[in-house]
Amino acid sequence: MPGFLKEFFNRNGTGMGLTILLLVLFWTIGLIILPQLSMLDFSFRPNLPPPEIGGPKDVYTLENYQYLVYGPEGGSQDYNSVDLRVFFRTLIAAVCVTIFNLILCYPIAYYLGQSKGNHIRIFAMMLIIPYWINEILRAFALRIIFGETGVLNTIFVGLGIWDTPFDFIRNDIALYAGLGYAYILLMIFPIYNVIESLDHNQIEAARDLGAPWWRIHWRVVIPYAKPGISSGCTMVFMLSAGALAAPQILGGPSSLWFTQLIYQQFNDNNDWPQGAAYAIVLLVTCILFVLAMMRLFKVNMGDIGK
């Protein structure tokens, strides 16, 4: 038995230790790894009617992945440009949402982290409590704000600033706002956590040595907050790329999110293998992208856990 397990059992007792260990194993293996492995398995199989599953036609194939790249066999186009475009646009949009969120949340997190007093707790509560409302209701609330006859258009048209209502939905502004807002806490709190522990004297020292505010952030605060920033960015990127509710409710009719395609395959087309293949492609691409970014910005895997 490895040392850390022995210590774990010594600390918790054999019975309790075994229970905890089994629960954790059940959670990770039974609820995460096995279902994902079966999805992986699905993605390499043809979509067959139930009687033929397990039959002679049920063999491993790459056709689901080929479909994403080349489209239906004998199709009119060389590439599946529709789905590929959605795929890349989703990734780019998720990157944009992440950057937008970072720009928005860093000042808030910095303010919360470096000021003292009770009002900080009130601010934090004001940030957290709206998240008691479920995601779908929040998305619809944004629709009310951004809709054609929504709050913003009523105000601006009413004031005579715009002649005609602006279509926030078709221009994806509502979608970006919705996605940005959905994950704001996941960006603020990791950064806040790190900045809170930054010694205020360091900021004053930099200022005393002649640094303007932006350089203090660039050279002192941001390097210190890097683990928090990378942790927040990773979560926001992963979750925006995999978001479904916000794109469904706030997305324009012409701008599909890749998750909507996956959803369609599973639900509308009843083609689980195809949906699984799309989901796996999204997952793997996102992971590779995050790892590449971590390498680029010299972030360690351990920092993400901070």
Add this chain to the structure above:
Amino acid sequence: MSAGIGVDLQNLWIRFGDFVAVRDANVNINGGDFFSFLGPSGCGKTTILRAVSGFLEPSEGNVLIGGKDMKGIGPNKRPTALIFQNLALFPLMKVWENITFSMEIKGTSAVQRRKRADELLDMIALPGQGDKLPSELSGGQRQRVAIARALCAEPDVLLLDEPLSALDLKLRQHMRTELREIQQRVGITFIYITHDQGEALTMSDNIAVMRAGVIDQIADGKTIYNDPATAFAASFVGENNVFRGTVKRVSGSEVLIATGRSGDLAARISTANQGKLREGDEAMMFVRPEALSVATDGMSGDHCINVRVKHEEFEGNVFNIFTEDAGGKEIKVSLPNTGQSFQDHTGQTITLEYETRNAVAVPAGELAAE
């Protein structure tokens, strides 16, 4: 002493809400001086430093650096550099980057910065340590890096906020000498904040003794020690035996104080209080333990105190004899170690004497907390 840039505080008031942190401070610090603000924690000395460095705007009055009013000038634009109590080195920057941070801001090339860093590292006796991180250095080394970082900004005035308090005793004493040497070498004005009277006395040209937002006395170390202006200054700086009483008679610069338990005692009125003590005033008299000696038997008078020997402490160069007067008040006597012990006299009554010029009388006032 080179003619450096001086600092003047004029009618400086600093308030936080209803709380007055600094009350009407007037200080002229000469260019090139090593000037200390000495006082217990919470007396407002750090607040003054923050007002000089620009992190805090005074509520009233002016801070002048080199004769120029600093009102509205931020800390990054003042010719001052501050050394923080916890040093506040940047943990993620290498030592040489820390030292030359002020040059980086001005856009100096990395090659030149590195060169300057190496010069400064030589000066602070840490050659070749530029590529380490601050966390890889010892406390004393970090201390010196903080000094180098501040000096690299080429300030006219260096501000030090109890920078030695985190070091152990030996290192602290060593750094005192070193700081003083550096100050002499660079010739700029040092303003030093401390609650440690030893630091203030050994390093400073001039000292301001502070109590609860008020500056009690500004003078050189010897004057503050030998000729304190207030009861607080007398009791805070160094050890002192205090005698309370009322003024019985004033004759010139000397005074006779009726202490009751210890009889009538003669003292010299401190320079700052000449003419301020009158018959019947409440007064305090201070006699340093080293100014007391054991009188020959049968001696009496207005410079003699009868005490009972309680116990003795051997400190190496001196014997500290703790005695009590008729009222049970402790009086400490320090006698140079001549090989003679007073252990045998425990419980016996002896007579202590002092020279009148070594006893200082000031108006009764607040004493420093033990």
